Amino acid sequence: MALIVHKYGGTSMGSVERIKNVAKRVAKWHKAGHKMVVVPSAMSGETNRLLGLARDLKADPDPRELDMIASTGEQVSVGLLAIALHAEGLEAVSYAGWQVPIRTDSAFTKARISEIDGERVLKELDAGKVVVITGFQGVDPEGHIATLGRGGSDTSAVAIAAALEADECLIYTDVDGVYTTDPRVVEEARRLDRVTFEEMLEMASLGSKVLQIRSVEFAGKYQVKTRVLSSLTDPLMPLADEMHSGTLITFEEDENMEKAVISGIAFQRDEARIAVMGVPDKPGVAYQILGPVADANIDIDMIIQNQSVNGKTDFTFTVGRGDYQRALEILNNQVKGHVQAETVLGDPKVSKVSVVGVGMRSHVGIASTMFRTLSEEGINIQMISTSEIKISVLIDEKYTELAVRALHKAFELDRG
Amino acid sequence: MALIVHKYGGTSMGSVERIKNVAKRVAKWHKAGHKMVVVPSAMSGETNRLLGLARDLKADPDPRELDMIASTGEQVSVGLLAIALHAEGLEAVSYAGWQVPIRTDSAFTKARISEIDGERVLKELDAGKVVVITGFQGVDPEGHIATLGRGGSDTSAVAIAAALEADECLIYTDVDGVYTTDPRVVEEARRLDRVTFEEMLEMASLGSKVLQIRSVEFAGKYQVKTRVLSSLTDPLMPLADEMHSGTLITFEEDENMEKAVISGIAFQRDEARIAVMGVPDKPGVAYQILGPVADANIDIDMIIQNQSVNGKTDFTFTVGRGDYQRALEILNNQVKGHVQAETVLGDPKVSKVSVVGVGMRSHVGIASTMFRTLSEEGINIQMISTSEIKISVLIDEKYTELAVRALHKAFELDRG
Structure with a gap:
């Protein structure tokens, strides 16, 4: 029995039907005996809609208030996903970043995570619950909500996995992994089964925008086994297949593997x-x-x-x-x-x-x-x-x- | 200089233009030298939209998760109103119920306020800021978000006014006060300048649905001078007129007033x-x-x-x-x-x-x-x-x- 963190992007959470699919996928993992933590993004379009309202009121809205507003998108998502998991017959509970708590600095709209206290989440997991946690946000030393900036939910998921010493962090997205290069440019581009986090860091900063770069830094720093894989597959596909799909970002070079010189x-x-x-x-x-x-x-x-x-x-x-x-x-x-x-x-x-x-x-x-x-x-x-x-x-x-x-x-x- | 609490309903917060009007009205009061706390509801329709999504996922969604979702409507409102107040040149800061904190019991979707710690809000007021606080919600002893149920923002506003020992709590709504009876039934119905909270309690429980009954109970219990007045007037109308408009709910019978036997x-x-x-x-x-x-x-x-x-x-x-x-x-x-x-x-x-x-x-x-x-x-x-x-x-x-x-x-x- 492993402790697994799943992260789902805004497209995967974009409608009631898609949220149901996410719940089915998580339920499958849970029923296989894994302790499950899920970090969903806001429903696609939601954060932009809210920030648009703010900018209609003032051209340069206060970052602290923007975070108050923007963080609600993820809060809605965790509540909805918990309910969808209940509908799958699981016990599930949602947490906002401040409830975990996920502590950040006070750099509103681009905050950095400083510390995550995993105790409360681990207790819920031990009680058999799926724990659904808001990505993208935490709470600063003065108790204000601070968001991590665009793509921050990737970072949240990896950081949570690190704090909980999870066995693996799975980032479900609309591509099925990391490629040798952009498949739109080179038809023969191949999906990599694994890359090291250092390679991923160079790939990410050089324009292969599969993962937010800070999430890769976190994965490296805390040695979190992170996998990028597709959320567009059948949620009920066999677990054994899903566990080996996508691209694994490893923190170690695999000695036994016939390693290509260039990734x-x-x-x-x-x-x-x-x-x-x-x-x-x-x-x-x-x-x-x-x-x-x-x-x-x-x-x-x-x-x-x-x-x-x-x-x-x-x-x-x-x-x-x-x-x-x-x-x-x-x-x-x-x-x-x-x-x-x-x-x-x-x-x-x-x-x-x-x-x-x-x-x-x-x-x-x-x-x-x-x-x-x-x-x-x-x-x-x-x-x-x-x-x-x-x-x-x-x-x-x-x-x-x-x-x-x-x-x-x-x-x-x-x-x- | 008085400490005044304003409460605005969902209709008053229903669009960017209306939020700007709320900000103009609050700014007018602030510029007249009053310390201002504002409690806005969620934008009209927002809470229903969110709860609809939850019910599409499960017929009987978990109340704790419903509160996680429903509470975001007010959180968006406080952030937007703070930004609109900035645009009016004021210093303003928003707080969610859990940040104040407003403590409640754990009766999710129909929680009751147990305690409000006013220290943090008073400090912000002393620093010259307008403080915008989410209505409808608080935090339970275990740190979960709990909402007060429909109309709960009235109760929040009165309870906050009580905790801060505010001079008056003004409930802005789409009627201009409490009437001798329903004007749709009796053309000659008159707006009352004042009613006692006990009368209001009987009126509210008997179907004059101007105020949520629990807010009236709070007003009586903590002797909060509460006024019901229209949010549809010109936000820049003279303050002296506005201060005496609507209906004042008093906790004392005014001896000097020629009191009608029946209200x-x-x-x-x-x-x-x-x-x-x-x-x-x-x-x-x-x-x-x-x-x-x-x-x-x-x-x-x-x-x-x-x-x-x-x-x-x-x-x-x-x-x-x-x-x-x-x-x-x-x-x-x-x-x-x-x-x-x-x-x-x-x-x-x-x-x-x-x-x-x-x-x-x-x-x-x-x-x-x-x-x-x-x-x-x-x-x-x-x-x-x-x-x-x-x-x-x-x-x-x-x-x-x-x-x-x-x-x-x-x-x-x-x-x-």
Whole structure:
């Protein structure tokens, strides 16, 4: 008998019929002898409807009050799901985040979980009940409701699984797992049976938006076995099949498994590249260039500084395409003269393509295979950035699909 | 500077425009120097929508889960109203019942308030904030959300006013006060400037459904000056006018006021009369007759037992018309033989008409005026029941309007 956490997204909770299906699925797991905790999102559309009302009253509503309003969507969901579970003949009880309690900081609309007290939930589980807990929210040190921001229910589910030392956290969603790359770009993309949380972290931050990145961080930090799987399957499918479907995110590298060197090809369109050229290389110059951009709330992604030549150096970095014009203006008006740069250049149409895999650590030649493959396709590499388990390159956006397909094939990801 | 509690019903909160009007009205009071607490209901229709979803999942949903769901309507309202108050340039903060906390028992869907801790709210008021508190709900000893049942926001507002020792509790609603009788029946019905809480209690329980009866009980028990007034007036009307509009429910009889003997004529249609005739008069017989009816969850209203003659007596009582057939069946099948009654009779088409007034205590002749008036109209009295401040009679339903009009005139209620 295991302790299992299920998380269901807003689409899975979107109607009375779908809520009944969720209840049937949970009942199946419970009847197989597992202790069940379920974390449902708000019914799809509900949170947007409520926040829309708030914005009709005031253009910039107070975040603390927004959280008071937005948190109700999940509260309705847990009550409804508990009732649907009763209709399946189970004992079930719902809890709001503050009732567990799930403690957070006071950063309303983007709070972080600080602590979860699992005692009350464990007591209910021991009494044979299914416990349904609101995702997306907790309670701050002053007793105010604080939400975790969009996608926060993933994080709630993993954090609850960690606090309860659950055997597995199953994230039911409208895709059936994590793929070697986007199946809309590469037809041969394969679903991965497992990825490590580090790979998932790189995949998530690089644009494979299956899971909210903070939930992956939590899974890694607290070593929570997390599985991403489809909520669109028959809720009464055999448990043995369901238990091995989707993609398992593991916190350990499986020694017995014939591990592919590369797990996937991630990519991020809508990037823009900016270069500040011929800057006298003095201590503090990086901050002088990037500080004003960051102060304008512009996210900076890749950053490269060349070896200086004759005391001068070049800074190149990427921003989201929507921030490109604003970043250029800041650099030209506030930074260029100040740091005595020769010129500021940019390209608003670039993509980032990355190969990701923990196998990279023990294999040589990954970078050269990547660069050769792109070269053979005639794709110019504009920037390179590497971490322990990924290599990212910046290329002209029009070559994105070509690059992803070529790399997918070169690393034999279609072969499994 | 006074401490004032405002309560707004679901219609007043029914749209973004109406919420803005509520905020304008509250802002006017706040700017006049008053400390303001506001208790809004859920947006009209919202609670029904949510409970409908629950009933689609299960015919008899768990009350504890219903409260989890239903309480969110008010939580949305407090957040929205706080934001609307911010838009008016005020500092405002919302609180859910559990955050105050408003403590209740565990009778989910019909809980009773046991205690309100006003410390946190008073601190916010001292800091110059408007405090917006969810009506209709509180938290039980185990930390579960419990709602007070329909109309519970009136009770919340009065109870909060009592806990904070507020100077006045203003209940804004879609009528502009308490009338001498229903204006739809008697054109000359007048709005009362004030009624005592005891009169209001009799009026409310007798069918003048302006305020939830428990809120009136609270107002009396804790001596809360409560005013019922219209939310349909211009929110920016002069404060001096608004402060004296509507009907004030006082806990004291005003000595200086030329008090009418009778305050109003209340009536309740849809009653049914049942008589159990010729019952041997033994100890316990009342319970043997009424027990099985009450056990079937049928509310019994007026009860009369005649003086016994030759060791036999008659029991007469009234029930709601919807329960008439069921009550008759119970009496004929379970009770009649058991208590050896001679016969069970009934009339499903009767009304109760009552004259109510604290002045009755010190005036004689009220009953005779009432009976003479009805007699002059040719209306037969089927039952009579009296309390210290009211006299109720049961009559054939078809005479309801005639009786109410005649009594309204006989007691000169049209003259003020």
